[in-house]
Amino acid sequence: MRLAVALIPAVFLAACDIGTEERNEVASTRTVQRPHVPVPPGAIARGTAAREAALAPPGPEVTRELLARGEERFRAFCAPCHGASGRGDGTIVSRGFPAPPSYHEERLRSLAPEQIVQVITHGKGRMFPYADRILPEERWAIAHYVKDLQARGTGSPFDQEAARP
Known part of the structure; x- marks a missing residue:
């Protein structure tokens, strides 16, 4: 029994020393530090094909x-x-920002849904891109809703209810 009790501290002390010989070669945060390698020309990020496919016309069924x-x-x-x-x-116009164009102008009424999706994705004029905020499927949904809004001419049913006395 005394022998077993005497060996236990020796085993624990031996275990504490494992790996110390590599300490000088590894950073304190245990990260591997490599030099910067530029992205080769023509490289395509992962998921690009799926994103492009989701944005390809004609989009989802309405x-x-x-x-x-x-x-x-x-x-x-x-x-x-x-x-x-x-x-x-919109509310930003009442706070002094320049008014964006109306969707009911003839120039914007002639846009196809895929063109609206491209504007949402890349932005245009003062409008900044929403590609990092809105999923491709939702961009299509917005584009088709805008076309529906234009077809109705007066806005959404919520606006019509609010205008009633």
């Missing part, structure tokens, strides 16, 4: 669910500038 999702995303991302009816009278 359904009630897609338009409802488009309205929800439109109200979150677009209405502060473009207004709930798409006439360029």
Whole structure:
């Protein structure tokens, strides 16, 4: 029994010394530090093909669910500038920012949904890109909702209810 008790501290002390011979070769944070290697020309980031495929026309089929999702995303991302009816009278205009164009102008009514998706993705004029904020499927939903808003001409049903006395 005394022998076992005497060997236990020796085993623990021996275990504490394992790996100390490499201490000078490894950084204190245990990260491997390599020199910077530039990205080779023509390299494509992972997931690029899937993102491009999601943005390719004609996009998803237009359904009630897609338009409802488009309205929800439109109200979150677009209405502060473009207004709930798409006439360029959002809350930022009342605070002194320049008014964006109305979706009901003939120039914008002639845009196809894929062109609207490209504007959401890359931005245009004062509008900055939303590619990092809105998923490709949601961009399509917003684009189809904008086309639906243009077809109705007056805005969403919520705006029509609010205008009633």
